Amino acid sequence: MTMFYEPYMESCARCENTFMTRIERTRGNCWWIACAIGCIFFFPLCYWLCCASSKDTKHFCPSCGTLLAIRKGGC
Known part of the structure; x- marks a missing residue:
């Protein structure tokens, strides 16, 4: 597992090519927990949840x- 937020060079074991990875950013469990806690207790600081990181x-x-x-984000 890598710790990168951005695409990086990698080789695929399945198709045996070297390439720049394609990324998708999704909201994981940590994001939803932080959102709930942030909205309840720290509403002015919730801008962090809009960040890609x-x-x-x-x-x-x-x-x-x-x-x-x-790469798990947030927590």
């Missing part, structure tokens, strides 16, 4: 679509 980043092979790594 607060979301999970999934890295995929652009050729075959294999999930290569997940």
Whole structure:
């Protein structure tokens, strides 16, 4: 597993190509927990939840679509 927020060079074991990964940012469990706590107790500080670094980043092979790594965001 890598700890990258942005695409990086990787080789895919399935299609055996080297390429720049394709990323998707999604809201994981930590994001929802932080959102609930932030909205209840720290409403003015909830702007952090809009940042890309607060979301999970999934890295995929652009050729075959294999999930290569997940970088958990936030917590």
